[in-house]
Amino acid sequence: MSTVRLYLFLLVGVLGLVGCGQDRSTSAPAASSADTTKPATASGAADTTDAEARVLVLGNSIAAGSGVSSREAFPARLQQKIDSLRWDVQVQNAGVSGETTAGGLQRIGWVLQRPVDVLVLELGGNDGLRGIDPGVTRKNLRGIIDTTLSTYPEARVLLTGMQVPPNLGQEYARQFRQVYPAVAEAYDRVTLIPFLLNDIAGSDSLMQDDGIHPTAAGHRLIANEIWTDLRPLLEERRPQDPT
Numbered sequence: 001m002s003t004v005r006l007y008l009f010l011l012v013g014v015l016g017l018v019g020c021g022q023d024r025s026t027s028a029p030a031a032s033s034a035d036t037t038k039p040a041t042a043s044g045a046a047d048t049t050d051a052e053a054r055v056l057v058l059g060n061s062i063a064a065g066s067g068v069s070s071r072e073a074f075p076a077r078l079q080q081k082i083d084s085l086r087w088d089v090q091v092q093n094a095g096v097s098g099e100t101t102a103g104g105l106q107r108i109g110w111v112l113q114r115p116v117d118v119l120v121l122e123l124g125g126n127d128g129l130r131g132i133d134p135g136v137t138r139k140n141l142r143g144i145i146d147t148t149l150s151t152y153p154e155a156r157v158l159l160t161g162m163q164v165p166p167n168l169g170q171e172y173a174r175q176f177r178q179v180y181p182a183v184a185e186a187y188d189r190v191t192l193i194p195f196l197l198n199d200i201a202g203s204d205s206l207m208q209d210d211g212i213h214p215t216a217a218g219h220r221l222i223a224n225e226i227w228t229d230l231r232p233l234l235e236e237r238r239p240q241d242p243t
Contacts, residue, residue, distance in 0.1 A: 051090035053237050054115055055082075055230065058104050058144065059122030059160075062196070063095025065219070067208045072216040075120075077223030078230065089117075089234055100126045101140035108147045118233050119148050119157045120226060122196065124179065128164035134175040141183045149189060156189050156233045158226060160196040191229050196222060 057063050057075045065073025075093035082089045094111045096103065104123045121144060127137040145157055161180035166173045184192035197214070199221050200206035206218035214222060 052088040052239065053090075053117040053234060055089060055091045055118045055120060055234075056111060056116045057091065057093050057095060057120040057122065058108065058111065059095040059120070060099040060126055061095070061097035061213060062125075062222075063093060063120075063122045064097050065093075065095070066097055067210070067213045068216050068219060072219055074214075074219045074222040074226065077220055078227060081223065081227055081231075082234070087234065087238070095122070098126060099123060100130070100132070101137050101144070102127075105140045105143045105147075108144050112148060112151050116148065116152050116155050117237055118230060119145075119155060120160065120230070121145070121157055122160045125162040125164075128162065128168070128176045131168060131172070134172070134179050137176070138179045138183055141179070142186065145183070145187060145190060149187070156191070157187070158191050158193060158229055158233075159184050160193045160226070162197075163195055191233075193225060193229060196225070199225065 055078065057078075063073065063075055065076070070076060070093075073093065073095075075091050075095065079091040082091065092111070092114070094107070096107075101123045104121075121141065123144070124137050124141065127140075128134075141159070145159075148155055148157060159180060161177075164173050164176050180192055180194070184190045200214055200218040203218070206215055206221065207213070208215055
């Protein structure tokens with residue numbers, strides 16, 4: 001059995017338990033315009049600076065860094081890569097454990113209050129594990145992207161794909177797998193990362209004991225995967241040296 005398939009079987013069993021006890025996506029209220037709390041950066045500091053560019057990570061418990069320190073989660077790893085180049089770019093981590101695409105669609109207007117140059121959209125896994133209609137997931141993802149691009153027309157989107165276990169039904173798994181390419185193909189400004197966990201799923205050293213969340217080493221590989229597509233997008237937005 002391939003490591004990816006093994007991961008998918010473990011994922012549905014464990015997240016079934018998570019959904020019964022720890023999943024907060026249905027009860028967490030959307031941020032209100034009256035809420036004056038400043039968004040957090042990937043490093044956990046308050047977002048108070050006016051950076052040349054801003055990367056927004058909208059995701060679930062993977063982006064939130066469940067089971068690792070905030071500095072080890074992939075959004076913080078992306079910030080570290082950016083800082084090593086001395087670029088004035090800020091990564092904002094808007095990951096929420098248990099988040100679905102419906103929750104992300106509800107939150108997107110709030111998290112777009114500060115300018116966004118690149119949206120890393122890491123949502124949908126919880127939809128699949130709940131058996132939500134893939135058509136609904138597709139509609140919600142498109143709603144998030146449409147809201148982002150209507151607010152910031154020059155922004156770019158990195159859409160990270162997810163898969164669900166075949167024991168949810170081969171046809172459902174197939175339909176869900178097709179959601180991400182279909183969404184990405186509908187936009188010129190969206191780049192697809194086919195399966196975010198492709199290089200780490202099923203690995204004892206790269207996944208935590210729950211079989212769901214990456215270890216610190218796994219987050220490092222996720223950051224590397226995203227960085228391959230993120231860096232060129234940020235380079236396009238770098239101020240050009242006068243010639």
